[in-house]
Amino acid sequence: MSNMKKSPTFFVGADRQRQNLQLLQRREQQLAEAYTDNKPLCFSARGYQKTHPIKARRGHRDADARLEAPLILGVADGVSQIEDFGIDASQLPNELLKYCEDIGMSQLHPEASVGKKADPYSGPIPLVREAFETTESLGSTTLVLAILDNGTRIHGKLHPMLAVFSVGDCELIVLRRLPGNGPLGLVFQTEMQRIDGHVQTPLQIARVDDRIDPDFQEEITLDVISSGSAVHCVSVYEGDIVIMGSDGVFDNLFVDEVIDLANSVLLPGRPKPVHEALLGHLSKRLVEASHMKTERLSNGHFPEAPIGLGGKTDDTSCIVSEVVPWTAAHSKAWAPRRRSWQWLSPFAVCGANVAVDDGELESERTRHSKYKNPRIGREANLAHAQRDDDDDDDDDDEEDADEDAEEVGSSSSSSRSSTATASTATSSSNNSNNNNNKR
Numbered sequence: 001m002s003n004m005k006k007s008p009t010f011f012v013g014a015d016r017q018r019q020n021l022q023l024l025q026r027r028e029q030q031l032a033e034a035y036t037d038n039k040p041l042c043f044s045a046r047g048y049q050k051t052h053p054i055k056a057r058r059g060h061r062d063a064d065a066r067l068e069a070p071l072i073l074g075v076a077d078g079v080s081q082i083e084d085f086g087i088d089a090s091q092l093p094n095e096l097l098k099y100c101e102d103i104g105m106s107q108l109h110p111e112a113s114v115g116k117k118a119d120p121y122s123g124p125i126p127l128v129r130e131a132f133e134t135t136e137s138l139g140s141t142t143l144v145l146a147i148l149d150n151g152t153r154i155h156g157k158l159h160p161m162l163a164v165f166s167v168g169d170c171e172l173i174v175l176r177r178l179p180g181n182g183p184l185g186l187v188f189q190t191e192m193q194r195i196d197g198h199v200q201t202p203l204q205i206a207r208v209d210d211r212i213d214p215d216f217q218e219e220i221t222l223d224v225i226s227s228g229s230a231v232h233c234v235s236v237y238e239g240d241i242v243i244m245g246s247d248g249v250f251d252n253l254f255v256d257e258v259i260d261l262a263n264s265v266l267l268p269g270r271p272k273p274v275h276e277a278l279l280g281h282l283s284k285r286l287v288e289a290s291h292m293k294t295e296r297l298s299n300g301h302f303p304e305a306p307i308g309l310g311g312k313t314d315d316t317s318c319i320v321s322e323v324v325p326w327t328a329a330h331s332k333a334w335a336p337r338r339r340s341w342q343w344l345s346p347f348a349v350c351g352a353n354v355a356v357d358d359g360e361l362e363s364e365r366t367r368h369s370k371y372k373n374p375r376i377g378r379e380a381n382l383a384h385a386q387r388d389d390d391d392d393d394d395d396d397d398e399e400d401a402d403e404d405a406e407e408v409g410s411s412s413s414s415s416r417s418s419t420a421t422a423s424t425a426t427s428s429s430n431n432s433n434n435n436n437n438k439r
Helices: 014-035 053-057 080-085 091-108 124-134 218-228 255-265 276-292 328-333 358-366 374-391 395-423
Strands: 041-051 064-068 072-078 139-149 161-167 171-177 184-189 205-207 230-235 241-245 315-325
Touching (some): 041 064, 041 072, 072 091, 072 241, 072 315, 091 124, 091 139, 091 205, 124 139, 124 205, 124 218, 139 171, 139 241, 161 171, 241 255, 255 276
Antiparallel strands (some): 041 315, 064 072, 161 230
């Protein structure tokens, strides 16, 4: 032991410490410029989902569900094996996200913190636990939530934080534009939770009966939510991009490919905030690129994927969102309201079942008399509130808005071709999980 060499820790002089401190303070100041007025932030989001064509041809229904609200986003991937027992695999994911939205928007709404607050936000775990205990459907699902909390204070100042909650193998990444209006880069990524690392056995939120598991107890699921979930708190800033998706996305696409697609669509120097049409365009391209991983290349080989050559055929859902300021229009469209806790139909929320985008969701109304796309009404309210605000603006502001819309339209057209090229690219990196290939 006396001959063991010691690796010393070197003393750093005052001048060097002062220089590094100044650099860190300058960097923090650049990131925190958006918060000088303590303004709340929210999500501008668009999603897309589609069952893999091969799976659809076999008669499988889409069991994914999406939640897109200004202060809470979610993707839930229902376990399709549940349908073998006569249970609709999409019901629990949709019902769970329905209540997550009701609870989350009630607790997180900026105006809800004014005066007495009967139901304060106390973190993602109590939120998900209450939402699950309110559901009644049987089923099993994985879940990832992004919750934007504007009530956090750091050094006495309001500092919006992103709370990420995940159970299972849905994933989420946060991208931030590099200094100097550079490309988007990765600043945060969740990890999948899989039992024994197997791609077909993710950790799950479940409620089943004796047909599936005679030994099931609901306390096990509550323990999974409370103790087995992964929870992260991440600083977010205006302009950050949050991308979340089911394992159908992240088992087929490497994160570098997701980032490349994002940079091919969300080009620097474009009007801010990003037009929602571009966010929806990117989410659709990511789903399509995921499905292309299961097709043979021109050389007859399958492309590389995180789980092995050829990826997997699966329900695929994705949400792309930008962190933007909360406006008066949001306050009008999302005024705090009393919870209804009314569950009328499995088609009623969050992009349920076979409908994969807003157009198809709205078309469902012709086939299901009780169906009403929840996003249509909310977006109409938001658009109406924004029109009211626009009426108070000068004519010059209106002309600038028209020019921005035209520029976004042209950028969407040009990005479509570049994204199509990027979506066919494959990664040359080797992956240690190739043995998990399902094909």
